[in-house]
Amino acid sequence: PPRKAAPVENKLPCSLEELFSGSKRKMRISRNVLDPSGKTKNVEEILTIDIKPGWKKGTKITFPEKGHEQPNIIPSDLIFVIEEKPHGIYKRDGNDLVVNRRISLVDALAGTTISLPTLDGRTLTIPVTDVIKPGYEMVVPKEGMPIAKEPGNKGNLRIKFDVKFPSRLTAEQKSSLRQVLGE
Amino acid sequence: PPRKAAPVENKLPCSLEELFSGSKRKMRISRNVLDPSGKTKNVEEILTIDIKPGWKKGTKITFPEKGHEQPNIIPSDLIFVIEEKPHGIYKRDGNDLVVNRRISLVDALAGTTISLPTLDGRTLTIPVTDVIKPGYEMVVPKEGMPIAKEPGNKGNLRIKFDVKFPSRLTAEQKSSLRQVLGE
Incomplete structure:
Protein backbone atom coordinates (compact mmCIF):
# COMPACT_ATOMS: atom_id res chain seq x y z
CA PRO A 1 0.00 0.00 0.00
CA LYS A 85 -3.96 36.13 20.30
CA PRO A 86 -3.42 38.16 23.48
CA HIS A 87 -6.29 40.52 24.22
CA GLY A 88 -5.99 44.05 25.53
CA ILE A 89 -8.48 43.61 28.37
CA TYR A 90 -9.45 40.00 28.89
CA LYS A 91 -7.62 36.82 29.63
CA ARG A 92 -9.34 33.52 28.93
CA ASP A 93 -9.43 30.86 31.62
CA GLY A 94 -11.22 27.86 30.19
CA ASN A 95 -14.76 29.09 29.56
CA ASP A 96 -14.30 32.14 31.79
CA LEU A 97 -13.04 35.58 30.92
CA VAL A 98 -10.87 37.29 33.52
CA VAL A 99 -10.20 41.00 33.77
CA ASN A 100 -8.12 42.96 36.30
CA ARG A 101 -9.52 46.23 37.52
CA ARG A 102 -7.72 48.69 39.77
CA ILE A 103 -10.08 50.95 41.70
CA SER A 104 -9.51 53.74 44.18
CA LEU A 105 -9.98 53.11 47.89
CA VAL A 106 -12.97 55.45 48.01
CA ASP A 107 -14.70 53.53 45.20
CA ALA A 108 -13.84 50.24 46.89
CA LEU A 109 -15.50 51.43 50.09
CA ALA A 110 -18.30 53.70 48.92
CA GLY A 111 -19.25 51.85 45.75
CA THR A 112 -18.86 52.47 42.05
CA THR A 113 -19.99 51.33 38.63
CA ILE A 114 -17.73 49.30 36.37
CA SER A 115 -18.06 49.62 32.59
CA LEU A 116 -16.62 46.88 30.42
CA PRO A 117 -16.80 46.34 26.65
CA THR A 118 -17.91 42.81 25.77
CA LEU A 119 -16.24 40.79 23.02
CA ASP A 120 -19.38 41.14 20.90
CA GLY A 121 -19.44 44.93 21.14
CA ARG A 122 -21.91 45.57 23.96
CA THR A 123 -21.09 47.58 27.06
CA LEU A 124 -21.56 45.90 30.42
CA THR A 125 -22.47 48.22 33.27
CA ILE A 126 -21.89 46.56 36.61
CA PRO A 127 -22.87 48.30 39.84
CA VAL A 128 -20.55 47.54 42.76
CA THR A 129 -22.20 48.03 46.13
CA ASP A 130 -20.33 45.56 48.36
CA VAL A 131 -17.11 46.68 50.00
CA ILE A 132 -14.31 45.59 47.68
CA LYS A 133 -11.37 44.05 49.53
CA PRO A 134 -8.00 43.82 47.77
CA GLY A 135 -7.88 40.60 45.78
CA TYR A 136 -11.67 40.29 45.74
CA GLU A 137 -13.03 38.54 42.67
CA MET A 138 -16.49 39.46 41.42
CA VAL A 139 -18.27 36.94 39.21
CA VAL A 140 -20.66 38.09 36.50
CA PRO A 141 -22.50 34.93 35.41
CA LYS A 142 -22.75 34.00 31.72
CA GLU A 143 -20.63 36.85 30.43
CA GLY A 144 -17.65 34.61 29.69
CA MET A 145 -16.83 32.69 26.52
CA PRO A 146 -19.42 30.59 24.70
CA ILE A 147 -19.14 26.88 25.48
CA ALA A 148 -18.65 25.13 22.14
CA LYS A 149 -20.28 21.89 23.29
CA GLU A 150 -23.26 23.60 24.96
CA PRO A 151 -24.74 25.99 22.40
CA GLY A 152 -26.30 29.01 24.06
CA ASN A 153 -24.40 28.48 27.30
CA LYS A 154 -21.51 30.68 28.41
CA GLY A 155 -18.82 30.76 31.09
CA ASN A 156 -18.50 33.55 33.63
CA LEU A 157 -16.80 36.91 33.60
CA ARG A 158 -14.51 37.30 36.60
CA ILE A 159 -13.38 40.76 37.67
CA LYS A 160 -10.31 40.74 39.92
CA PHE A 161 -10.01 43.91 41.94
CA ASP A 162 -6.91 45.66 43.08
CA VAL A 163 -7.43 48.60 45.46
CA LYS A 164 -5.29 51.69 45.09
CA PHE A 165 -4.62 53.26 48.47
CA PRO A 166 -3.90 56.98 48.80
CA SER A 167 -0.20 57.70 49.25
CA ARG A 168 -0.73 60.12 52.09
CA LEU A 169 -3.57 61.66 54.05
CA THR A 170 -3.76 64.94 55.95
CA ALA A 171 -4.21 65.03 59.71
CA GLU A 172 -7.78 66.25 59.11
CA GLN A 173 -8.56 63.33 56.81
CA LYS A 174 -7.11 60.88 59.34
CA SER A 175 -9.18 62.21 62.18
CA SER A 176 -12.36 62.23 60.04
CA LEU A 177 -11.66 58.65 58.96
CA ARG A 178 -11.27 57.60 62.57
CA GLN A 179 -14.69 59.12 63.26
CA VAL A 180 -16.41 57.61 60.22
CA LEU A 181 -14.94 54.12 60.44
CA GLY A 182 -15.02 54.01 64.23
CA GLU A 183 -12.43 52.51 66.46
CA PRO B 1 45.75 1.88 60.11
CA LYS B 85 11.89 25.34 66.63
CA PRO B 86 8.88 27.16 65.21
CA HIS B 87 8.18 30.44 66.99
CA GLY B 88 4.76 31.79 67.91
CA ILE B 89 5.32 35.23 66.41
CA TYR B 90 8.46 35.41 64.30
CA LYS B 91 9.80 33.60 61.32
CA ARG B 92 13.50 33.77 60.61
CA ASP B 93 14.67 34.69 57.12
CA GLY B 94 18.45 34.57 57.12
CA ASN B 95 19.48 37.32 59.53
CA ASP B 96 16.04 38.96 59.43
CA LEU B 97 13.01 38.33 61.57
CA VAL B 98 9.64 38.47 59.82
CA VAL B 99 6.28 38.99 61.49
CA ASN B 100 2.80 39.23 59.97
CA ARG B 101 0.47 41.82 61.40
CA ARG B 102 -3.17 42.25 60.46
CA ILE B 103 -4.49 45.74 61.13
CA SER B 104 -7.87 47.36 60.63
CA LEU B 105 -8.47 49.65 57.68
CA VAL B 106 -8.89 52.64 59.97
CA ASP B 107 -5.51 51.98 61.61
CA ALA B 108 -3.94 51.45 58.18
CA LEU B 109 -5.21 54.84 57.07
CA ALA B 110 -5.19 56.96 60.20
CA GLY B 111 -2.10 55.50 61.84
CA THR B 112 -1.44 53.28 64.83
CA THR B 113 1.24 51.99 67.12
CA ILE B 114 2.54 48.43 66.88
CA SER B 115 3.82 46.67 70.00
CA LEU B 116 6.04 43.64 69.57
CA PRO B 117 7.92 41.56 72.15
CA THR B 118 11.58 41.07 71.20
CA LEU B 119 13.33 37.72 71.55
CA ASP B 120 15.39 39.12 74.43
CA GLY B 121 12.35 40.23 76.40
CA ARG B 122 12.06 43.91 75.52
CA THR B 123 8.95 45.49 74.04
CA LEU B 124 9.28 47.33 70.76
CA THR B 125 6.88 50.21 70.27
CA ILE B 126 6.69 51.20 66.62
CA PRO B 127 4.65 54.23 65.54
CA VAL B 128 3.04 53.82 62.12
CA THR B 129 2.27 57.12 60.46
CA ASP B 130 2.48 56.28 56.76
CA VAL B 131 -0.61 54.92 55.02
CA ILE B 132 -0.30 51.12 55.15
CA LYS B 133 -1.21 49.45 51.87
CA PRO B 134 -2.07 45.75 51.86
CA GLY B 135 1.13 43.75 51.49
CA TYR B 136 3.28 46.67 52.67
CA GLU B 137 6.45 45.61 54.46
CA MET B 138 7.87 47.87 57.13
CA VAL B 139 11.54 47.43 57.99
CA VAL B 140 12.81 48.10 61.50
CA PRO B 141 16.62 48.16 61.19
CA LYS B 142 18.81 46.09 63.51
CA GLU B 143 15.97 44.37 65.35
CA GLY B 144 16.50 41.05 63.57
CA MET B 145 18.77 38.17 64.57
CA PRO B 146 22.37 38.69 65.68
CA ILE B 147 24.87 37.99 62.89
CA ALA B 148 27.21 35.30 64.24
CA LYS B 149 30.15 36.43 62.12
CA GLU B 150 29.69 40.14 62.88
CA PRO B 151 29.48 40.47 66.67
CA GLY B 152 27.26 43.39 67.69
CA ASN B 153 25.57 43.56 64.29
CA LYS B 154 22.00 42.43 63.68
CA GLY B 155 19.64 41.83 60.76
CA ASN B 156 16.35 43.67 60.34
CA LEU B 157 12.87 43.12 61.64
CA ARG B 158 10.34 43.08 58.81
CA ILE B 159 6.66 43.63 59.56
CA LYS B 160 4.34 42.45 56.79
CA PHE B 161 0.96 44.10 56.95
CA ASP B 162 -2.39 42.71 56.00
CA VAL B 163 -5.30 45.17 56.06
CA LYS B 164 -8.68 44.02 57.32
CA PHE B 165 -11.47 45.76 55.42
CA PRO B 166 -14.89 46.28 57.00
CA SER B 167 -17.46 43.78 55.74
CA ARG B 168 -20.10 46.40 55.15
CA LEU B 169 -20.63 50.11 55.57
CA THR B 170 -23.79 52.12 56.05
CA ALA B 171 -24.99 54.61 53.47
CA GLU B 172 -23.98 57.40 55.88
CA GLN B 173 -20.47 56.00 56.24
CA LYS B 174 -20.14 55.69 52.46
CA SER B 175 -21.19 59.25 51.83
CA SER B 176 -18.88 60.56 54.57
CA LEU B 177 -16.00 58.53 53.11
CA ARG B 178 -16.63 60.01 49.69
CA GLN B 179 -16.41 63.47 51.27
CA VAL B 180 -13.27 62.74 53.29
CA LEU B 181 -11.31 60.85 50.65
CA GLY B 182 -12.52 63.01 47.76
CA GLU B 183 -13.40 61.86 44.32
Missing part, protein backbone atom coordinates in the same frame (compact mmCIF):
# COMPACT_ATOMS: atom_id res chain seq x y z
CA PRO A 2 1.32 3.48 -0.77
CA ARG A 3 2.62 5.34 2.25
CA LYS A 4 1.13 8.65 3.38
CA ALA A 5 3.23 11.75 3.97
CA ALA A 6 3.40 13.02 7.58
CA PRO A 7 0.79 15.66 8.42
CA VAL A 8 1.73 19.32 8.22
CA GLU A 9 0.61 21.63 11.04
CA ASN A 10 0.09 25.38 10.77
CA LYS A 11 -0.78 27.81 13.53
CA LEU A 12 -3.98 29.79 13.18
CA PRO A 13 -3.89 32.78 15.56
CA CYS A 14 -7.40 34.00 16.41
CA SER A 15 -8.57 37.00 18.37
CA LEU A 16 -10.78 36.44 21.42
CA GLU A 17 -13.50 38.28 19.49
CA GLU A 18 -13.36 35.64 16.72
CA LEU A 19 -13.44 32.81 19.22
CA PHE A 20 -16.36 34.50 20.98
CA SER A 21 -18.57 35.19 17.98
CA GLY A 22 -17.18 32.67 15.53
CA SER A 23 -15.80 33.58 12.11
CA LYS A 24 -15.06 32.26 8.68
CA ARG A 25 -11.37 32.37 7.82
CA LYS A 26 -10.20 31.87 4.28
CA MET A 27 -6.71 30.42 3.99
CA ARG A 28 -4.84 30.68 0.70
CA ILE A 29 -2.55 27.69 0.23
CA SER A 30 -0.11 26.83 -2.46
CA ARG A 31 0.48 23.18 -3.30
CA ASN A 32 1.94 20.96 -5.96
CA VAL A 33 -0.51 18.70 -7.79
CA LEU A 34 0.06 16.08 -10.44
CA ASP A 35 -1.81 16.40 -13.70
CA PRO A 36 -3.09 13.22 -15.44
CA SER A 37 0.17 12.90 -17.34
CA GLY A 38 2.10 12.86 -14.07
CA LYS A 39 3.57 16.34 -14.45
CA THR A 40 3.84 18.50 -11.32
CA LYS A 41 2.31 21.94 -11.30
CA ASN A 42 1.78 24.47 -8.54
CA VAL A 43 -1.77 25.61 -7.81
CA GLU A 44 -3.33 27.98 -5.32
CA GLU A 45 -6.40 26.96 -3.38
CA ILE A 46 -8.62 28.70 -0.88
CA LEU A 47 -9.60 26.69 2.18
CA THR A 48 -12.41 27.95 4.41
CA ILE A 49 -12.26 27.41 8.16
CA ASP A 50 -15.50 27.86 10.02
CA ILE A 51 -14.41 28.93 13.51
CA LYS A 52 -17.17 28.02 15.99
CA PRO A 53 -17.97 30.21 19.00
CA GLY A 54 -16.14 28.86 22.03
CA TRP A 55 -13.30 27.07 20.26
CA LYS A 56 -10.19 26.86 22.41
CA LYS A 57 -6.51 27.08 21.63
CA GLY A 58 -5.26 23.71 20.51
CA THR A 59 -8.41 22.94 18.51
CA LYS A 60 -7.30 21.25 15.28
CA ILE A 61 -8.94 21.51 11.88
CA THR A 62 -7.79 18.86 9.43
CA PHE A 63 -7.95 19.09 5.64
CA PRO A 64 -7.25 15.53 4.48
CA GLU A 65 -4.62 15.06 1.82
CA LYS A 66 -4.22 18.75 1.07
CA GLY A 67 -0.42 18.57 1.12
CA HIS A 68 1.75 18.41 -1.98
CA GLU A 69 1.00 15.59 -4.40
CA GLN A 70 3.95 13.39 -5.27
CA PRO A 71 4.08 10.20 -7.29
CA ASN A 72 3.29 7.03 -5.32
CA ILE A 73 2.69 8.81 -2.01
CA ILE A 74 -0.64 9.81 -0.46
CA PRO A 75 -0.47 13.58 0.16
CA SER A 76 -0.16 14.70 3.77
CA ASP A 77 -3.10 16.04 5.77
CA LEU A 78 -3.02 19.78 6.30
CA ILE A 79 -3.84 20.73 9.89
CA PHE A 80 -4.57 24.14 11.36
CA VAL A 81 -4.17 24.61 15.12
CA ILE A 82 -6.13 27.39 16.82
CA GLU A 83 -4.05 29.83 18.84
CA GLU A 84 -5.35 32.68 20.98
CA PRO B 2 42.61 1.32 62.20
CA ARG B 3 39.42 2.44 60.52
CA LYS B 4 37.16 5.07 62.05
CA ALA B 5 33.48 4.51 62.64
CA ALA B 6 31.06 6.67 60.59
CA PRO B 7 29.98 9.89 62.34
CA VAL B 8 26.70 9.94 64.24
CA GLU B 9 24.41 12.96 63.80
CA ASN B 10 21.80 14.15 66.31
CA LYS B 11 19.34 16.98 65.92
CA LEU B 12 19.48 19.82 68.41
CA PRO B 13 16.22 21.79 68.29
CA CYS B 14 16.69 25.36 69.56
CA SER B 15 14.18 28.13 70.19
CA LEU B 16 14.63 31.44 68.37
CA GLU B 17 15.23 32.97 71.80
CA GLU B 18 18.24 30.66 72.33
CA LEU B 19 19.61 31.44 68.89
CA PHE B 20 19.09 35.14 69.56
CA SER B 21 20.73 35.39 72.98
CA GLY B 22 22.90 32.30 72.89
CA SER B 23 22.74 29.54 75.48
CA LYS B 24 24.69 26.73 77.01
CA ARG B 25 23.08 23.34 76.46
CA LYS B 26 24.20 20.32 78.41
CA MET B 27 23.69 17.03 76.60
CA ARG B 28 23.78 13.80 78.54
CA ILE B 29 25.13 11.00 76.40
CA SER B 30 25.56 7.31 77.12
CA ARG B 31 28.45 5.45 75.47
CA ASN B 32 30.44 2.27 75.69
CA VAL B 33 34.08 2.66 76.63
CA LEU B 34 36.84 0.07 76.92
CA ASP B 35 38.71 -0.18 80.18
CA PRO B 36 42.48 -0.89 80.14
CA SER B 37 41.80 -4.61 80.27
CA GLY B 38 39.70 -4.36 77.13
CA LYS B 39 36.35 -4.87 78.86
CA THR B 40 33.37 -2.80 77.66
CA LYS B 41 31.43 -0.73 80.09
CA ASN B 42 28.70 1.84 79.66
CA VAL B 43 29.30 5.36 80.98
CA GLU B 44 27.30 8.57 80.97
CA GLU B 45 28.93 11.83 80.02
CA ILE B 46 27.77 15.43 79.93
CA LEU B 47 28.72 17.40 76.83
CA THR B 48 28.32 21.17 76.87
CA ILE B 49 27.30 23.00 73.71
CA ASP B 50 27.87 26.74 73.71
CA ILE B 51 25.22 28.07 71.32
CA LYS B 52 26.42 31.39 69.93
CA PRO B 53 24.01 34.25 69.20
CA GLY B 54 23.04 34.15 65.54
CA TRP B 55 23.70 30.47 64.83
CA LYS B 56 21.55 29.16 62.02
CA LYS B 57 19.83 25.87 61.45
CA GLY B 58 22.27 23.41 59.95
CA THR B 59 25.18 24.60 62.11
CA LYS B 60 27.13 21.51 63.18
CA ILE B 61 28.96 21.00 66.44
CA THR B 62 31.37 18.06 66.40
CA PHE B 63 32.64 16.13 69.42
CA PRO B 64 35.49 14.08 68.02
CA GLU B 65 35.52 10.37 68.83
CA LYS B 66 32.69 10.52 71.35
CA GLY B 67 30.92 7.49 69.86
CA HIS B 68 31.09 4.01 71.33
CA GLU B 69 34.56 2.57 71.82
CA GLN B 70 35.14 -0.81 70.18
CA PRO B 71 38.35 -2.82 69.86
CA ASN B 72 40.49 -1.88 66.85
CA ILE B 73 38.19 0.88 65.62
CA ILE B 74 38.51 4.62 66.20
CA PRO B 75 35.22 5.77 67.79
CA SER B 76 32.88 7.81 65.63
CA ASP B 77 32.57 11.57 65.90
CA LEU B 78 29.39 12.75 67.58
CA ILE B 79 27.76 15.64 65.71
CA PHE B 80 24.90 17.89 66.79
CA VAL B 81 22.98 19.77 64.11
CA ILE B 82 21.14 22.95 65.08
CA GLU B 83 17.44 23.04 64.21
CA GLU B 84 15.06 25.95 64.68
